[in-house]
Amino acid sequence: MDINYLNYNNKTIPYVIIKKDNKNTYFRFKDKYLEISKSKYVSNESITNFILTNFDKFYHKYLDHAKKYPNEFEIILEDIKYKLNVINENTKLKFKIDNNELTVKTKLTDITKIKKKIYEYHLIDMYNRIKDDVGEILQKNNIEKLPIKTGYYKSKFGSYHRKHNEITLNIVLAKANINYLYYVIMHEYAHTIAFDHSKKFYNALEKLMPKYKYYDKSIKTISIWL
Structure with a gap:
């Protein structure tokens, strides 16, 4: 091209x-x-x-x-930008944050793949911080807790797969405030009640997250680029 x-x-x-x-x-x-x-x-x-x-x-x-579109050697986690320092070692990917620098040790050499792994790991960590709160809200509303999977997508932040009865989250949510992750999860659980964006869906979403409207409007400001 x-x-x-x-x-x-x-x-x-x-x-x-x-x-x-x-x-x-x-x-x-x-x-x-x-x-x-x-x-x-x-x-x-x-x-x-x-x-x-x-x-x-x-x-x-x-x-x-x-x-x-971010600099190749920058990474954003929960609204904080870090310089990405890659150390190539024959080891499973692991990283640590020190001030404004994120140092990663990995056998991977492709920067995009490295970023995807970091965002995936951090998103899982973010989810673990809120999963008890999510579970409590679901229990109050008699909604079944579903398997959560992650992936990288350029057109959506999350999706509910009715056929497999599971939720998929976009790893770029690791870039943003954790409330956006909470919003997307609740958005997808609302789809288990109403598959389309009908009045029934928004009524369900409001029960799950009364202050959803702010995040519904502002989530588009999150960059999907790695």
Whole structure:
């Protein structure tokens, strides 16, 4: 995949054009560039002219997106940013935090895989801190406690799998205040009562977490990028 660069007034937007069988052309920011899915009937020149005509709008969106994308050797745990120091050793991954630095010892060499493991381990630790409170709320509302699994997803913070009767949590929740983890868990348990986002669902969620509305609105500020 070739990344191109559009320059205007000493400002640059990296972009990639992908030809698809679309009727329309779609723009979205992905990773560190603007991805354009274009119809085969639209020329590349018309695409770049459109971006240039609306350059400031696209550029501000690009900057907002870039802010959410972390430095490769940074990691965020519960709203605190740490410098990531990797020591390669033939050992199972383990890490410790000292002031603003997180030192990890591991045989893994891929930074993305290392970050995923750290976020996974920390999210499990966060869940263990609140699982008794979660269990108490579930018991009061006569809701069965379900198995919890973790994973990395780019489109959701959690999900309830009705077929397997289990809940999945996105490891990026380890980045945020623990209340967001609590909210997502309660959100997914509310889906065991109402699978869609109906009035019945929100009534159930309010019983489980009366102050859910703040977290429901603000959770989108959590960056899903590793």
